[in-house]
Amino acid sequence: MLRVDNLTVCYGQMQALRGVSMEVSPGEMVALIGGNGAGKTTLLNTISGLITPAGGSLSWEGRPLNGLTPDMICRQGIVQVPEGRKLFPAMTVEENLIMGAYLPAVRKQSRESLRKVYDIFPRLADRRRQLAGSMSGGEQQMAALGRALMARPRLLMLDEPSLGLSPKAAAEIFGTIKVLNKEGLSVLLVSQEVLETLAITAHGYVLENGVVALKGPSSELREDPKVKTSYLGL
Protein backbone atom coordinates (compact mmCIF):
# COMPACT_ATOMS: atom_id res chain seq x y z
CA MET A 1 0.00 0.00 0.00
CA LEU A 2 2.56 2.58 1.20
CA ARG A 3 6.08 1.94 0.10
CA VAL A 4 9.15 3.97 1.05
CA ASP A 5 12.30 3.16 -0.90
CA ASN A 6 15.81 4.26 -0.02
CA LEU A 7 14.56 7.66 1.18
CA THR A 8 17.10 10.39 1.93
CA VAL A 9 16.26 13.74 3.51
CA CYS A 10 18.71 16.55 4.22
CA TYR A 11 18.41 19.64 6.38
CA GLY A 12 21.21 21.75 4.95
CA GLN A 13 24.38 19.75 5.53
CA MET A 14 22.76 17.33 7.97
CA GLN A 15 21.28 14.08 6.72
CA ALA A 16 18.13 13.37 8.71
CA LEU A 17 17.20 10.21 6.81
CA ARG A 18 19.80 8.07 5.10
CA GLY A 19 18.29 5.49 2.79
CA VAL A 20 15.18 4.50 4.72
CA SER A 21 12.98 1.76 3.25
CA MET A 22 9.71 0.59 4.75
CA GLU A 23 6.25 -0.61 3.92
CA VAL A 24 2.70 -0.53 5.27
CA SER A 25 0.28 -3.16 3.94
CA PRO A 26 -3.49 -2.67 3.74
CA GLY A 27 -5.23 -3.00 7.11
CA GLU A 28 -1.95 -3.34 8.94
CA MET A 29 -0.76 -1.38 11.95
CA VAL A 30 2.94 -0.64 11.79
CA ALA A 31 5.11 0.73 14.59
CA LEU A 32 7.91 3.21 14.07
CA ILE A 33 10.09 3.53 17.13
CA GLY A 34 13.40 5.18 17.92
CA GLY A 35 14.96 7.82 20.13
CA ASN A 36 14.77 11.59 19.84
CA GLY A 37 16.25 12.87 16.61
CA ALA A 38 16.19 9.43 14.98
CA GLY A 39 14.15 10.86 12.09
CA LYS A 40 10.64 9.56 12.86
CA THR A 41 8.87 12.89 12.51
CA THR A 42 10.96 13.72 9.44
CA LEU A 43 9.81 10.49 7.82
CA LEU A 44 6.13 11.22 8.50
CA ASN A 45 6.45 14.82 7.29
CA THR A 46 8.17 13.63 4.12
CA ILE A 47 5.37 11.15 3.44
CA SER A 48 2.87 13.96 4.05
CA GLY A 49 4.64 16.16 1.52
CA LEU A 50 5.72 18.86 3.97
CA ILE A 51 9.40 18.02 3.32
CA THR A 52 10.93 17.38 -0.10
CA PRO A 53 13.25 14.36 -0.06
CA ALA A 54 16.78 14.62 -1.47
CA GLY A 55 16.60 11.09 -2.86
CA GLY A 56 14.66 7.85 -2.91
CA SER A 57 11.03 7.26 -3.71
CA LEU A 58 7.61 7.11 -2.12
CA SER A 59 4.69 5.25 -3.61
CA TRP A 60 1.07 4.67 -2.72
CA GLU A 61 -0.80 1.77 -4.27
CA GLY A 62 1.88 1.57 -6.91
CA ARG A 63 1.71 5.25 -7.89
CA PRO A 64 4.58 7.60 -7.04
CA LEU A 65 3.99 10.24 -4.36
CA ASN A 66 7.16 12.21 -5.01
CA GLY A 67 6.54 15.87 -5.81
CA LEU A 68 2.95 15.95 -4.55
CA THR A 69 1.97 18.85 -2.29
CA PRO A 70 0.52 18.16 1.20
CA ASP A 71 -3.05 18.80 0.03
CA MET A 72 -2.64 16.27 -2.80
CA ILE A 73 -1.22 13.69 -0.35
CA CYS A 74 -4.19 14.24 1.96
CA ARG A 75 -6.49 13.75 -1.03
CA GLN A 76 -4.97 10.27 -1.48
CA GLY A 77 -6.22 9.34 1.99
CA ILE A 78 -2.84 9.58 3.70
CA VAL A 79 -3.61 11.62 6.80
CA GLN A 80 -1.27 12.62 9.63
CA VAL A 81 -2.00 13.51 13.24
CA PRO A 82 1.06 15.68 13.86
CA GLU A 83 3.28 15.67 16.91
CA GLY A 84 2.06 18.06 19.56
CA ARG A 85 -1.46 17.77 18.08
CA LYS A 86 -1.27 21.16 16.34
CA LEU A 87 -4.94 21.97 16.72
CA PHE A 88 -6.22 25.37 15.61
CA PRO A 89 -6.20 26.90 19.11
CA ALA A 90 -8.55 29.83 18.53
CA MET A 91 -11.17 27.70 16.79
CA THR A 92 -13.85 25.70 18.54
CA VAL A 93 -13.61 21.92 18.74
CA GLU A 94 -16.28 21.56 16.08
CA GLU A 95 -14.53 24.03 13.76
CA ASN A 96 -11.33 22.03 14.19
CA LEU A 97 -13.16 18.86 13.22
CA ILE A 98 -14.82 20.52 10.24
CA MET A 99 -11.41 21.71 9.04
CA GLY A 100 -10.40 18.03 8.93
CA ALA A 101 -12.99 17.60 6.18
CA TYR A 102 -11.74 20.62 4.24
CA LEU A 103 -11.03 18.82 0.96
CA PRO A 104 -14.07 18.83 -1.37
CA ALA A 105 -14.06 15.03 -1.74
CA VAL A 106 -14.73 14.49 1.98
CA ARG A 107 -16.60 17.73 2.62
CA LYS A 108 -19.87 16.29 1.34
CA GLN A 109 -19.80 13.59 4.00
CA SER A 110 -18.74 15.94 6.80
CA ARG A 111 -22.07 15.76 8.68
CA GLU A 112 -21.92 11.99 8.75
CA SER A 113 -18.21 12.00 9.67
CA LEU A 114 -18.92 14.45 12.48
CA ARG A 115 -21.57 12.13 13.92
CA LYS A 116 -19.12 9.24 13.76
CA VAL A 117 -16.38 11.20 15.53
CA TYR A 118 -18.81 12.26 18.26
CA ASP A 119 -19.83 8.60 18.64
CA ILE A 120 -16.21 7.60 19.17
CA PHE A 121 -15.45 10.56 21.47
CA PRO A 122 -18.66 11.66 23.23
CA ARG A 123 -16.59 14.10 25.26
CA LEU A 124 -15.84 16.09 22.10
CA ALA A 125 -19.58 16.48 21.52
CA ASP A 126 -19.93 17.98 25.00
CA ARG A 127 -17.13 20.41 24.26
CA ARG A 128 -17.95 21.23 20.68
CA ARG A 129 -18.32 24.98 21.32
CA GLN A 130 -15.19 25.24 23.47
CA LEU A 131 -11.98 26.68 22.03
CA ALA A 132 -9.56 23.87 21.26
CA GLY A 133 -6.68 25.69 22.96
CA SER A 134 -8.50 25.67 26.30
CA MET A 135 -8.87 21.87 26.64
CA SER A 136 -6.78 19.32 28.53
CA GLY A 137 -4.06 17.36 26.73
CA GLY A 138 -6.15 14.20 26.52
CA GLU A 139 -9.14 16.03 25.06
CA GLN A 140 -6.88 17.84 22.61
CA GLN A 141 -5.47 14.53 21.42
CA MET A 142 -9.03 13.25 20.93
CA ALA A 143 -9.83 16.35 18.90
CA ALA A 144 -6.66 15.91 16.84
CA LEU A 145 -7.53 12.27 16.16
CA GLY A 146 -11.12 13.24 15.41
CA ARG A 147 -9.97 15.92 12.97
CA ALA A 148 -7.87 13.31 11.14
CA LEU A 149 -10.84 10.91 10.94
CA MET A 150 -12.92 13.70 9.37
CA ALA A 151 -10.51 13.52 6.42
CA ARG A 152 -11.64 9.90 5.84
CA PRO A 153 -8.11 8.44 6.01
CA ARG A 154 -7.09 5.19 4.41
CA LEU A 155 -3.69 5.38 6.07
CA LEU A 156 -3.57 7.14 9.41
CA MET A 157 -0.15 8.30 10.57
CA LEU A 158 0.10 9.21 14.25
CA ASP A 159 3.11 11.04 15.63
CA GLU A 160 3.50 10.53 19.40
CA PRO A 161 -0.22 10.45 20.19
CA SER A 162 0.39 9.79 23.88
CA LEU A 163 3.01 12.51 24.42
CA GLY A 164 2.28 14.51 27.56
CA LEU A 165 -0.90 12.58 28.40
CA SER A 166 -1.84 10.96 31.69
CA PRO A 167 -1.53 7.13 31.63
CA LYS A 168 -5.33 6.88 31.62
CA ALA A 169 -5.75 9.27 28.67
CA ALA A 170 -2.91 7.54 26.81
CA ALA A 171 -4.55 4.14 27.29
CA GLU A 172 -7.83 5.55 25.98
CA ILE A 173 -6.15 6.90 22.84
CA PHE A 174 -4.28 3.64 22.20
CA GLY A 175 -7.53 1.73 22.73
CA THR A 176 -9.29 3.87 20.11
CA ILE A 177 -6.44 3.44 17.63
CA LYS A 178 -6.64 -0.34 18.09
CA VAL A 179 -10.38 -0.34 17.42
CA LEU A 180 -9.95 1.79 14.30
CA ASN A 181 -7.32 -0.63 13.02
CA LYS A 182 -9.58 -3.62 13.75
CA GLU A 183 -12.21 -1.92 11.59
CA GLY A 184 -9.75 -2.03 8.72
CA LEU A 185 -7.86 1.27 8.86
CA SER A 186 -4.14 1.06 8.09
CA VAL A 187 -2.06 2.78 10.75
CA LEU A 188 1.53 3.98 10.99
CA LEU A 189 2.19 4.63 14.67
CA VAL A 190 5.17 6.62 15.90
CA SER A 191 5.58 6.41 19.64
CA GLN A 192 8.03 6.40 22.50
CA GLU A 193 5.73 4.11 24.46
CA VAL A 194 7.64 1.21 22.96
CA LEU A 195 6.13 -1.65 24.97
CA GLU A 196 2.56 -0.51 24.40
CA THR A 197 3.21 0.21 20.73
CA LEU A 198 4.81 -3.16 20.03
CA ALA A 199 1.90 -4.84 21.84
CA ILE A 200 -0.75 -3.47 19.50
CA THR A 201 1.12 -3.44 16.16
CA ALA A 202 1.85 -6.26 13.76
CA HIS A 203 5.15 -5.04 12.37
CA GLY A 204 7.72 -2.57 13.51
CA TYR A 205 10.71 -0.56 12.38
CA VAL A 206 13.39 0.80 14.67
CA LEU A 207 14.94 4.02 13.38
CA GLU A 208 18.35 5.13 14.61
CA ASN A 209 20.24 8.16 13.31
CA GLY A 210 18.23 8.22 10.12
CA VAL A 211 18.60 4.54 9.19
CA VAL A 212 16.42 1.49 9.82
CA ALA A 213 18.42 -0.36 12.50
CA LEU A 214 15.93 -3.19 13.01
CA LYS A 215 12.70 -4.39 11.51
CA GLY A 216 10.36 -7.34 11.85
CA PRO A 217 7.20 -8.61 13.50
CA SER A 218 6.48 -6.62 16.65
CA SER A 219 6.46 -9.76 18.80
CA GLU A 220 10.04 -10.50 17.71
CA LEU A 221 11.18 -6.92 18.22
CA ARG A 222 9.89 -7.07 21.78
CA GLU A 223 12.25 -9.96 22.48
CA ASP A 224 15.22 -8.42 20.69
CA PRO A 225 18.06 -7.79 23.18
CA LYS A 226 18.94 -4.46 21.59
CA VAL A 227 15.37 -3.20 21.81
CA LYS A 228 15.17 -4.43 25.37
CA THR A 229 18.23 -2.50 26.52
CA SER A 230 17.78 0.67 24.44
CA TYR A 231 14.02 1.18 24.53
CA LEU A 232 12.48 -0.95 27.19
CA GLY A 233 15.05 -0.33 29.90
CA LEU A 234 15.30 -4.05 30.66
Next chain:
Amino acid sequence: MDAVLIIQSLISGIMMGMVYALLSVGFSLTWGVMHVIHISHAAFGLLGAYLAYSLLQYFGMDPVVSAAVSVPLLFLLACGIYQLLIRPITRAKEVIVASMILTFGLAIILENVMVLIWKADPRVLTPTYASGALIVGPFYFQYPHLVGFGLSILGITAIYLFLKKTYTGMAVRAAWQQPEAAQLYGVNLYRISMITFALAVSTAGAGGISLALLNSFEPHSHNLWLIYLFLVVIVGGVGNVIGTALAGLIIGVITGLSMAFLPYQWVNLVTFGLLMIFLIFRPHGLFKQGV
Protein backbone atom coordinates in the same frame (compact mmCIF):
# COMPACT_ATOMS: atom_id res chain seq x y z
CA MET B 1 -19.68 72.42 25.71
CA ASP B 2 -23.27 71.64 24.96
CA ALA B 3 -24.75 68.16 24.89
CA VAL B 4 -25.97 68.40 21.30
CA LEU B 5 -22.48 69.09 20.00
CA ILE B 6 -21.02 66.26 22.04
CA ILE B 7 -23.60 63.73 20.83
CA GLN B 8 -23.36 64.96 17.25
CA SER B 9 -19.58 64.54 17.23
CA LEU B 10 -19.87 61.18 18.96
CA ILE B 11 -22.16 59.96 16.19
CA SER B 12 -19.93 61.32 13.43
CA GLY B 13 -17.04 59.66 15.24
CA ILE B 14 -18.83 56.31 15.19
CA MET B 15 -19.57 56.67 11.47
CA MET B 16 -16.00 57.63 10.76
CA GLY B 17 -14.77 54.79 12.94
CA MET B 18 -16.73 52.15 11.08
CA VAL B 19 -15.14 53.37 7.85
CA TYR B 20 -11.68 53.15 9.44
CA ALA B 21 -12.55 49.65 10.53
CA LEU B 22 -13.46 48.51 7.00
CA LEU B 23 -10.34 50.16 5.62
CA SER B 24 -8.20 48.41 8.26
CA VAL B 25 -9.65 44.93 8.47
CA GLY B 26 -7.85 43.68 5.37
CA PHE B 27 -4.60 45.28 6.45
CA SER B 28 -4.91 43.36 9.69
CA LEU B 29 -5.58 40.07 7.88
CA THR B 30 -2.64 40.26 5.47
CA TRP B 31 -0.45 41.18 8.41
CA GLY B 32 -1.72 38.36 10.61
CA VAL B 33 -2.19 35.58 8.09
CA MET B 34 0.64 36.24 5.65
CA HIS B 35 3.10 38.28 7.75
CA VAL B 36 2.92 40.83 4.97
CA ILE B 37 2.69 44.44 6.15
CA HIS B 38 0.98 45.85 3.13
CA ILE B 39 2.06 49.51 2.95
CA SER B 40 0.16 50.10 -0.30
CA HIS B 41 -3.11 48.88 1.28
CA ALA B 42 -4.41 52.44 1.74
CA ALA B 43 -3.27 53.36 -1.78
CA PHE B 44 -5.52 50.60 -3.11
CA GLY B 45 -8.30 52.07 -0.98
CA LEU B 46 -7.64 55.40 -2.64
CA LEU B 47 -7.71 53.70 -6.04
CA GLY B 48 -11.18 52.40 -5.11
CA ALA B 49 -12.22 55.97 -4.32
CA TYR B 50 -10.91 57.27 -7.67
CA LEU B 51 -12.63 54.45 -9.58
CA ALA B 52 -15.88 55.41 -7.86
CA TYR B 53 -15.20 59.05 -8.76
CA SER B 54 -14.70 58.31 -12.47
CA LEU B 55 -17.60 55.88 -12.71
CA LEU B 56 -19.82 58.57 -11.17
CA GLN B 57 -18.38 61.32 -13.36
CA TYR B 58 -18.57 59.54 -16.72
CA PHE B 59 -21.33 56.96 -16.30
CA GLY B 60 -23.37 58.54 -13.55
CA MET B 61 -23.05 55.39 -11.47
CA ASP B 62 -23.80 55.80 -7.79
CA PRO B 63 -20.73 54.94 -5.63
CA VAL B 64 -22.55 52.05 -3.98
CA VAL B 65 -23.59 50.62 -7.36
CA SER B 66 -20.15 51.14 -8.86
CA ALA B 67 -18.60 49.36 -5.87
CA ALA B 68 -20.16 46.19 -7.28
CA VAL B 69 -17.93 46.75 -10.33
CA SER B 70 -14.77 48.22 -8.84
CA VAL B 71 -14.43 45.90 -5.84
CA PRO B 72 -14.33 42.68 -7.95
CA LEU B 73 -11.98 44.51 -10.33
CA LEU B 74 -9.63 45.25 -7.43
CA PHE B 75 -9.88 41.58 -6.38
CA LEU B 76 -8.61 40.46 -9.79
CA LEU B 77 -5.90 43.12 -9.88
CA ALA B 78 -4.75 42.00 -6.42
CA CYS B 79 -4.60 38.34 -7.52
CA GLY B 80 -2.24 39.40 -10.30
CA ILE B 81 -0.12 41.51 -7.96
CA TYR B 82 0.07 38.61 -5.51
CA GLN B 83 1.35 36.21 -8.17
CA LEU B 84 3.77 38.71 -9.65
CA LEU B 85 5.16 40.50 -6.58
CA ILE B 86 3.98 39.20 -3.22
CA ARG B 87 4.34 35.43 -3.67
CA PRO B 88 8.06 35.64 -4.54
CA ILE B 89 8.87 37.69 -1.43
CA THR B 90 6.98 35.37 0.95
CA ARG B 91 9.96 33.05 0.47
CA ALA B 92 12.30 35.72 1.87
CA LYS B 93 13.88 35.22 5.30
CA GLU B 94 12.38 38.41 6.72
CA VAL B 95 8.95 38.48 5.09
CA ILE B 96 7.74 41.45 7.15
CA VAL B 97 10.66 43.70 6.23
CA ALA B 98 10.77 42.56 2.61
CA SER B 99 7.03 43.07 2.22
CA MET B 100 7.16 46.55 3.74
CA ILE B 101 9.91 47.70 1.39
CA LEU B 102 8.28 46.15 -1.67
CA THR B 103 4.80 47.50 -0.97
CA PHE B 104 6.19 50.92 -0.01
CA GLY B 105 7.52 51.09 -3.57
CA LEU B 106 4.19 49.87 -4.88
CA ALA B 107 2.42 52.66 -2.94
CA ILE B 108 4.66 55.28 -4.57
CA ILE B 109 3.95 53.84 -8.02
CA LEU B 110 0.21 53.77 -7.37
CA GLU B 111 0.25 57.35 -6.07
CA ASN B 112 2.02 58.58 -9.20
CA VAL B 113 -0.30 56.65 -11.48
CA MET B 114 -3.21 58.32 -9.70
CA VAL B 115 -1.60 61.75 -10.14
CA LEU B 116 -1.19 60.99 -13.86
CA ILE B 117 -4.76 59.85 -14.38
CA TRP B 118 -6.71 62.04 -11.95
CA LYS B 119 -4.34 65.02 -11.38
CA ALA B 120 -3.22 66.21 -7.97
CA ASP B 121 -6.31 68.31 -7.13
CA PRO B 122 -8.52 67.24 -4.23
CA ARG B 123 -11.70 65.44 -5.32
CA VAL B 124 -15.04 64.83 -3.67
CA LEU B 125 -17.67 62.22 -4.46
CA THR B 126 -20.89 64.05 -5.25
CA PRO B 127 -23.69 61.55 -5.77
CA THR B 128 -27.19 62.90 -6.45
CA TYR B 129 -28.01 62.94 -2.74
CA ALA B 130 -24.76 64.76 -1.84
CA SER B 131 -26.41 67.84 -0.41
CA GLY B 132 -29.23 66.03 1.40
CA ALA B 133 -29.32 65.31 5.11
CA LEU B 134 -31.43 63.37 7.55
CA ILE B 135 -32.55 65.61 10.38
CA VAL B 136 -33.57 64.04 13.69
CA GLY B 137 -34.39 66.63 16.35
CA PRO B 138 -31.30 68.77 16.84
CA PHE B 139 -29.06 66.31 14.99
CA TYR B 140 -28.36 66.11 11.29
CA PHE B 141 -26.70 63.37 9.25
CA GLN B 142 -25.53 64.05 5.72
CA TYR B 143 -26.76 61.35 3.35
CA PRO B 144 -23.30 60.52 1.91
CA HIS B 145 -22.07 59.94 5.46
CA LEU B 146 -24.95 57.58 6.15
CA VAL B 147 -24.29 55.70 2.91
CA GLY B 148 -20.56 55.42 3.66
CA PHE B 149 -21.38 54.19 7.15
CA GLY B 150 -23.85 51.63 5.76
CA LEU B 151 -21.34 50.41 3.19
CA SER B 152 -18.75 49.93 5.95
CA ILE B 153 -21.11 47.93 8.15
CA LEU B 154 -21.97 45.78 5.14
CA GLY B 155 -18.29 45.22 4.33
CA ILE B 156 -17.27 44.34 7.89
CA THR B 157 -20.22 41.99 8.29
CA ALA B 158 -19.44 40.30 5.00
CA ILE B 159 -15.82 39.65 5.89
CA TYR B 160 -16.76 38.44 9.37
CA LEU B 161 -19.29 35.97 7.98
CA PHE B 162 -16.80 34.87 5.32
CA LEU B 163 -14.21 34.02 7.98
CA LYS B 164 -16.67 32.30 10.31
CA LYS B 165 -19.05 30.51 7.98
CA THR B 166 -17.30 29.51 4.78
CA TYR B 167 -14.75 26.75 4.28
CA THR B 168 -12.36 29.14 2.57
CA GLY B 169 -12.72 31.64 5.40
CA MET B 170 -12.07 28.93 7.96
CA ALA B 171 -9.00 27.88 5.98
CA VAL B 172 -7.74 31.48 6.23
CA ARG B 173 -8.08 31.31 10.02
CA ALA B 174 -6.55 27.83 10.17
CA ALA B 175 -3.58 28.91 8.07
CA TRP B 176 -3.03 31.81 10.45
CA GLN B 177 -3.26 29.73 13.63
CA GLN B 178 -1.39 26.61 12.58
CA PRO B 179 -0.06 26.65 9.01
CA GLU B 180 1.49 23.19 9.12
CA ALA B 181 -1.65 21.43 10.31
CA ALA B 182 -3.73 23.43 7.83
CA GLN B 183 -1.55 22.05 5.03
CA LEU B 184 -1.86 18.50 6.38
CA TYR B 185 -5.65 18.71 5.98
CA GLY B 186 -5.55 19.97 2.45
CA VAL B 187 -5.22 23.75 2.71
CA ASN B 188 -3.04 25.09 -0.08
CA LEU B 189 -1.20 27.95 1.61
CA TYR B 190 -0.40 29.81 -1.61
CA ARG B 191 -4.01 29.75 -2.72
CA ILE B 192 -5.22 30.89 0.70
CA SER B 193 -2.61 33.67 0.76
CA MET B 194 -3.72 34.88 -2.65
CA ILE B 195 -7.37 34.93 -1.56
CA THR B 196 -6.49 36.71 1.70
CA PHE B 197 -4.46 39.32 -0.13
CA ALA B 198 -7.06 39.90 -2.84
CA LEU B 199 -9.90 40.03 -0.36
CA ALA B 200 -7.95 42.51 1.77
CA VAL B 201 -7.37 44.76 -1.23
CA SER B 202 -11.07 44.54 -2.16
CA THR B 203 -12.15 45.58 1.32
CA ALA B 204 -9.61 48.42 1.13
CA GLY B 205 -11.37 49.51 -2.06
CA ALA B 206 -14.78 49.42 -0.39
CA GLY B 207 -13.32 51.26 2.60
CA GLY B 208 -11.80 53.87 0.30
CA ILE B 209 -15.17 54.45 -1.35
CA SER B 210 -16.80 54.80 2.08
CA LEU B 211 -14.14 57.23 3.23
CA ALA B 212 -14.50 59.23 0.01
CA LEU B 213 -18.19 59.68 0.84
CA LEU B 214 -17.13 61.32 4.11
CA ASN B 215 -14.00 63.24 3.13
CA SER B 216 -12.29 64.77 0.14
CA PHE B 217 -9.25 62.93 -1.19
CA GLU B 218 -6.14 63.48 -3.32
CA PRO B 219 -3.41 61.16 -4.61
CA HIS B 220 -1.27 61.41 -1.49
CA SER B 221 -4.14 60.97 1.00
CA HIS B 222 -3.19 57.30 1.42
CA ASN B 223 -0.14 58.30 3.49
CA LEU B 224 -2.36 59.70 6.23
CA TRP B 225 -4.84 56.82 5.86
CA LEU B 226 -1.97 54.38 6.33
CA ILE B 227 -1.13 55.79 9.75
CA TYR B 228 -4.77 55.30 10.73
CA LEU B 229 -4.51 51.69 9.54
CA PHE B 230 -1.57 51.08 11.82
CA LEU B 231 -3.36 52.75 14.70
CA VAL B 232 -6.54 50.71 14.27
CA VAL B 233 -4.71 47.42 13.83
CA ILE B 234 -2.41 47.98 16.77
CA VAL B 235 -5.29 48.93 19.06
CA GLY B 236 -7.50 46.12 17.76
CA GLY B 237 -4.96 43.28 17.67
CA VAL B 238 -3.47 41.87 14.49
CA GLY B 239 -5.82 39.56 12.59
CA ASN B 240 -8.80 40.17 14.88
CA VAL B 241 -11.87 41.30 12.89
CA ILE B 242 -14.11 42.18 15.83
CA GLY B 243 -11.16 43.86 17.57
CA THR B 244 -10.49 45.87 14.42
CA ALA B 245 -14.12 46.98 14.24
CA LEU B 246 -14.13 48.05 17.90
CA ALA B 247 -10.74 49.76 17.57
CA GLY B 248 -12.03 51.61 14.51
CA LEU B 249 -15.00 52.85 16.50
CA ILE B 250 -12.85 53.93 19.47
CA ILE B 251 -10.43 55.81 17.24
CA GLY B 252 -13.27 57.31 15.22
CA VAL B 253 -14.90 58.63 18.39
CA ILE B 254 -11.62 60.04 19.70
CA THR B 255 -10.95 61.73 16.36
CA GLY B 256 -14.54 62.95 16.14
CA LEU B 257 -14.43 64.51 19.60
CA SER B 258 -11.03 66.09 19.11
CA MET B 259 -12.17 67.55 15.77
CA ALA B 260 -15.13 69.15 17.52
CA PHE B 261 -13.33 70.51 20.53
CA LEU B 262 -9.69 71.00 19.58
CA PRO B 263 -8.04 73.33 17.08
CA TYR B 264 -7.62 71.49 13.77
CA GLN B 265 -3.82 71.24 14.00
CA TRP B 266 -4.16 69.28 17.27
CA VAL B 267 -6.30 66.46 15.88
CA ASN B 268 -3.52 64.45 14.29
CA LEU B 269 -1.30 65.11 17.28
CA VAL B 270 -3.86 63.48 19.56
CA THR B 271 -4.29 60.52 17.22
CA PHE B 272 -0.62 59.79 16.73
CA GLY B 273 0.19 60.50 20.36
CA LEU B 274 -2.29 57.73 21.06
CA LEU B 275 -0.48 55.42 18.63
CA MET B 276 2.80 55.99 20.46
CA ILE B 277 1.24 55.44 23.87
CA PHE B 278 -0.19 52.15 22.60
CA LEU B 279 3.11 51.01 21.14
CA ILE B 280 4.80 51.66 24.47
CA PHE B 281 2.22 50.27 26.89
CA ARG B 282 0.02 47.81 24.99
CA PRO B 283 1.83 46.72 21.82
CA HIS B 284 -0.54 43.75 21.47
CA GLY B 285 -3.63 45.92 21.44
CA LEU B 286 -6.73 46.03 23.58
CA PHE B 287 -8.12 42.78 22.27
CA LYS B 288 -6.76 39.33 21.66
CA GLN B 289 -4.87 38.68 18.45
CA GLY B 290 -6.13 36.17 15.97
CA VAL B 291 -8.92 35.58 13.52
